[in-house]
Amino acid sequence: MTNQSNVATTPMTMIQALRSAMDVMLERDPNVVVFGQDVGYFGGVFRCTDGLQAKYGTSRVFDAPISEGGIVGTAVGMGAYGLRPVVEIQFADYFYPASDQIVSEAARLRYRSAGEFTAPITVRMPCGGGIYGGQTHSQSPEALFTHVCGIRTVMPSNPYDAKGLLIASIENDDPVVFLEPKRLYNGPFDGHHDRPIVPWSTHPLGMVPEGYYSTPLETASIVRPGEALTVLTYGAMVFVCEAAANESGIDAEIIDLRSLWPLDLPTVVASVNKTGRCIVVHEATRTSGFGAELVALVQEHCFYRLEVPIERVAGWDTPYPHALEWSYFPGPDRVGAAMQRAMEQT
Amino acid sequence: MTNQSNVATTPMTMIQALRSAMDVMLERDPNVVVFGQDVGYFGGVFRCTDGLQAKYGTSRVFDAPISEGGIVGTAVGMGAYGLRPVVEIQFADYFYPASDQIVSEAARLRYRSAGEFTAPITVRMPCGGGIYGGQTHSQSPEALFTHVCGIRTVMPSNPYDAKGLLIASIENDDPVVFLEPKRLYNGPFDGHHDRPIVPWSTHPLGMVPEGYYSTPLETASIVRPGEALTVLTYGAMVFVCEAAANESGIDAEIIDLRSLWPLDLPTVVASVNKTGRCIVVHEATRTSGFGAELVALVQEHCFYRLEVPIERVAGWDTPYPHALEWSYFPGPDRVGAAMQRAMEQT
Amino acid sequence: RRGMRAMLKTRVFDARMLIAQRQKKISFYMQCLGEEAIATAHALALNDGDMCFPTYRQQGLLLTRDDGVMVEMICQLMSNARDPLKGRQLPVLYSLKRAGFFTLSGNLATQFIQAVGWAMASAIKGDTRIASGWIGDGATAEADFHTALTFAHVYRAPVILNVVNNQWAISTFQAIAGGESTTFAARGVGCGIASLRVDGNDFLAVLAASRWAAERARRNLGPTLLEWVTYRAGAHSSSDDPSKYRPIDDWSHFPLGDPVERFKQHLITIGIWSEDEHESTEHELEAEVAAAQREAEQYGTLLDGHVPLLETMFEDVYKEMPPHLIDQLNKARAAR
Amino acid sequence: RRGMRAMLKTRVFDARMLIAQRQKKISFYMQCLGEEAIATAHALALNDGDMCFPTYRQQGLLLTRDDGVMVEMICQLMSNARDPLKGRQLPVLYSLKRAGFFTLSGNLATQFIQAVGWAMASAIKGDTRIASGWIGDGATAEADFHTALTFAHVYRAPVILNVVNNQWAISTFQAIAGGESTTFAARGVGCGIASLRVDGNDFLAVLAASRWAAERARRNLGPTLLEWVTYRAGAHSSSDDPSKYRPIDDWSHFPLGDPVERFKQHLITIGIWSEDEHESTEHELEAEVAAAQREAEQYGTLLDGHVPLLETMFEDVYKEMPPHLIDQLNKARAAR
Ligand SMILES: Cc1ncc(C[n+]2csc(CCOP(=O)(O)OP(=O)(O)O)c2C)c(N)n1
Ligand SMILES: Cc1ncc(C[n+]2csc(CCOP(=O)(O)OP(=O)(O)O)c2C)c(N)n1
Ligand SMILES: [Mg+2]
Ligand SMILES: [Mg+2]
Secondary structure, eight states: OOSOTTOOEEEOOHHHHHHHHHHHHHHHOTTEEEEETTOSSSOOTTOTTTTHHHHHOTTTEEEOOSOHHHHHHHHHHHHHHTOEEEEEOSSGGGOGGGHHIIIIIITTHHHHTTTSSOOOOEEEEEEOOSSSOGGGSOOOOHHHHHTSTTOEEEOOOSHHHHHHHHHHHHHOSSOEEEEEEGGGSSSOOOSOTTSOOOOGGGSGGGEEESSOOOOOTTOOEEEEOOSSEEEEEOTTHHHHHHHHHHHHTOOEEEEEOOEEETTOHHHHHHHHHHHSOEEEEEEEESTTSHHHHHHHHHHHHHGGGOOSOOEEEEEOSSOOOSTTHHHHSOOHHHHHHHHHHHHHOO | OOSOTTOOEEEOOHHHHHHHHHHHHHHHOTTEEEEETTOSSSOOTTOTTTTHHHHHOTTTEEEOOSOHHHHHHHHHHHHHHTOEEEEEOSSGGGOGGGHHIIIIIITTHHHHTTTSSOOOOEEEEEEOOSSSOGGGSOOOOHHHHHTSTTOEEEOOOSHHHHHHHHHHHHHOSSOEEEEEEGGGTTSOOOSOTTSOOOOGGGSGGGEEESSOOOOOTTOOEEEEOOSSEEEEEOTTHHHHHHHHHHHHTOOEEEEEOOEEETTOHHHHHHHHHHHSOEEEEEEEESTTSHHHHHHHHHHHHHGGGOOSOOEEEEEOSSOOOSTTHHHHSOOHHHHHHHHHHHHHOO | OHHHHHHHHHHHHHHHHHHHHHTTSSSOOOOOTTOHHHHHHHHHHSOTTOEEEOOTTOHHHHHTOOSSHHHHHHHHHTTOTTOTTTTOSOTTOOOBGGGTBOOOOSSTTHHHHHHHHHHHHHHHTTOOOOEEEEEETGGGGSHHHHHHHHHHHHTTOSEEEEEEEOSEETTEEGGGGTOTTSOHHHHHHHTTOEEEEEETTOHHHHHHHHHHHHHHHHTTOOOEEEEEEOOOOSOSSTTOOGGGTSOTTGGGGOTTOOHHHHHHHHHHHTTSOOHHHHHHHHHHHHHHHHHHHHHHHTTOOTTTTOOOOGGGGTTTSSSSOOHHHHHHHHHHHHHO | OHHHHHHHHHHHHHHHHHHHHHTTSSSOOOOOTTOHHHHHHHHHHSOTTOEEEOOTTOHHHHHTOOSSHHHHHHHHHTTOTTOTTTTOSOTTOOOBGGGTBOOOOSSTTHHHHHHHHHHHHHHHTTOOOOEEEEEETGGGGSHHHHHHHHHHHHTTOSEEEEEEEOSEETTEEGGGGTOTTSOHHHHHHHTTOEEEEEETTOHHHHHHHHHHHHHHHHTTOOOEEEEEEOOOOSOSSTTOOGGGTSOTTGGGGOTTOOHHHHHHHHHHHTTSOOHHHHHHHHHHHHHHHHHHHHHHHTTOOTTTTOOOOGGGGTTTSSSSOOHHHHHHHHHHHHHO
């Protein structure tokens, strides 16, 4: 993380941090525009763009028709013109109508035009469950994006990273899919849904510089150093894994990948070579999830150091249910049990 | 494979076998309808539906507007009514406009309506390269479908399976994405693009029963038994792997998965537990490809039997290039080299 | 008078469920305040066996029925033991085949093209049942609206294409959906589809236009697009606060007024309804809804922490549960 | 006369490249026979800096220029050492920024909404450059056509929306795209967009309508939809055989005739053109194309097995090559 040393910070929720990132970039770069459904006058259903239209005007921050394909399609055209659009898909569950423009267009412009045309766009989308949203307000489709060459997939887990990574994504000349775990918008949720909500104001990573800074892409963050076991995770699962480690007392090294693809592979490999044990944790459905790629990479690079099989803890291979949401969500108990198994076996 | 014993067979290309499957099902089940772009009067750009409209009329075999989303969306509605639509996406590269209807609708109807409404549809799409089609006529997106719970993903590698699996898919009450490796339409291509084309008529699996039979889903086929090494593959790579095994002289057991998901895991696990070595081969881009899931599953189930890391041989993480297509395509040399590495290491 | 009852019932039901949501017995709710005439009158124009592909704002299609559907609806809202959808779906995303009510999707617009497909199937089978697709003004910007019009036109599908123009899409006025200086009905005309723009707050107009369109479809005269002009008087959903984006009294300025008030005055004028009858019917319906809610609550609410059986999470993903889901179900059981 | 030359050049170029394709010097080709007037006349109505978002049938936009673009085009077709696109793209999927020609996608319709986005950007920047989007009759059924019209209307984007109605989409007549008993221009009207339906085989009509639409866009009077009525006289592509789905002499019955023939007669009638001049120009252009082809072939053809450098396969996926692609490039080198 850059520019971190002695700058004035204020407590921010992830929502405020994201808003601050867009505010900073709208201020610094006249080519940045922000649009999406309800993001203009209203300020977004999650309030991430609240106040930005009032500050920067309707030609730089505006509402869009309910057409994810149109939102990303126009963003691609604006990118080709020379702007840096930051668009919001109201829920990640609704990106599918935009998939052709993301996969066939944004991700391919540079390649097929040999660099003549590019799409330096950022597509923000809230993801993940834990808010009783049912199957169409809870999905985590990140794996689908990581299979598409030409785009970057990023998922922050806290306000500090959210702002730094969003700024880095907007500045990046490649198209970036920026996934925001909505359950973390207002606090570092550790999966204990029956306990009182902890606000970001109580968490060090809720202290965010007001001005410009960027958190480099392709760098993972070791959120909890350890010697016994490597836990590869990201997004909403980071605090769940921390809770599981603390509760199980296992000396786990927890890595928040942050940039899913391209990936900070050296940090991952170094950790597993050190611990010899690894589990992979994500909220998305398990089969062909991004965890599969992580398992494949780890066993390719650390095979001879691995003492036990790499277990995946993930959402079940079902739609995200409404009433049974907490049986679906991979909470600290399931993660803790997997940690135990990884330690016991040999 | 069922109904295989002493029935009259004729030599068929994969195209003829697919046509025969639709012919048989149109004949047997009045609820089967076939439609898509250019599939009616013309008979399909690959001729897979040639003659079917003349035989069954324009209300059961017809042309559709150029809207993949509309084609799958109407198919879902027809399925809810009680029909069994078989639709064609002209190239797998063009399924993206239909992804919302496939992922959010076809795959979810049964679950969200608790079985009241279902979408027993089959979505056919030619996939894969090797025909100088460039990046938009060569893709293999199967991994994306395997991440979506509620749909089945199937990919045949020869005329016999193509017919049996397509009939099984049409009869199946779940939505099925049926991928057809177009490079195999006219012959068992082994990756040696500089050699003369071998027609199906010379291959035993090109002998196909004229009537009804079905090849069960969720069953893999061991196309080449062996003791030294397990090769997990499917589609266009099956014959490439055979060629590589023959040329390298390695006693490889080659498994054609056929049904990618749900998967015939027992056959896979039994083979790797026997050989202790495994490579995974597919044409699709490597990262987050279906190979990653296969590697993850094998190391989860066979960890203590594995003697060497599981290597993936796959398309590079780039768009499918036009002129360099044969440098992109994972040919027998690349597969053979991986087999060698798997045998040498310990 | 049956229509009056249906409209009132819908309004009373919405009011009551909104309270239940605030009491946390329900996690989420969406009312159709101000739009009651459309779904209720339309329902009366359809036959048994016809299939509606609605949005979350056509609860009136169900509430027009008097076959105990209300209890089923509340059980769905409360995701309780009698929820026909086994607690899988967000409240208001009903599915009721016997009522010709297609399973609601959380993804906007997808049902519109499916309605066309269902109607095409009916035509292919030489069946006289028709489909009725529904979409909001905002969602017309989605692809499925366009493909629905195209396919309905190309195949002359026996379908009614309803566009409920209630002026708002969450926080954005219909102009953001392209309603300015044109109409949504004009989209149909452009595609060669017979299209009407109708006062959606006039119960009798809705009934007449719906009957006409249904007749056309049933006689295979092709699709009809009906734009219903109305106003979303309430919040978009229980998670929305309209005061952030429109004047609180905006509805009172809407020229087409309140459908219930208007129909009531009409019936009174023609002398088949009275203030007393209106009031007594309202009380009656309040009692009916209250009773239904009491019955439903016997089977649990979200509040009392009732959750469905674990296996229901893994069932119906496929027709038969595949090995990997059986395995996951066992793991989930162990994790409990 | 400049227009006559451009049309002829396009026709001659197509004929010649089709031969090259049969000689296997090119893997694939698409001609625009019978539609030459549209792109060439439209090109003359635009300014430098304007951006076209074409389909594969607007090579006329490029061939109207006389700045050596022809050699670049042939190099792309032959995927040779001088191919500006490094052999990555299927032949005819050109990209030429300096000519205001946006990179062609193999996926239909995607460029139509991108044109609107580019135009919106121009408006946001207070720039006077305009965008011109292109789509075929068949592809209007895709979502991007609908979203393009919606966004262009909602944001009054300075864009020209060209629909080239050449009657055919591979094997299907335009009725399958919904052209029957309505027009593609009517789609624009329905969305509140000024729309014209123009004889696309009348060079002067195309020029006039294009100038009018360009003027409107430049003055920020909003988008214009132009339906060009024409006929796809040739095969869909070099892999297509039209005799399987339409009469061979179908073109001869097309009421709007041949744009080249018609413009030639017109010029002769008004006395600024003659049969001889026509012939000599044709010969001249044949020589020009032949020369360009010779020059291009010096840099290789698919036939002589020339392939680009291996690294070009891994470049431009991202701005900088990430570690995993460097690693794969090395593996690919080793595999060679
Ligand atoms: C594909 C998709 N995009 C966005 C949303 C989020 N969303 C839910 S309702 C809504 C507004 C819909 O407005 P309208 O179509 O006018 O229907 P109304 O709510 O007015 O009845 C939006 C944007 C969604 N559910 N699905
Ligand atoms: C999304 C997508 N679907 C299908 C195709 C296959 N395809 C290529 S051209 C074509 C016909 C297009 O017809 P039209 O839009 O009328 O353009 P024309 O070829 O007549 O110029 C089709 C179906 C494609 N390239 N992309
Ligand atoms: Mg609305
Ligand atoms: Mg055409």
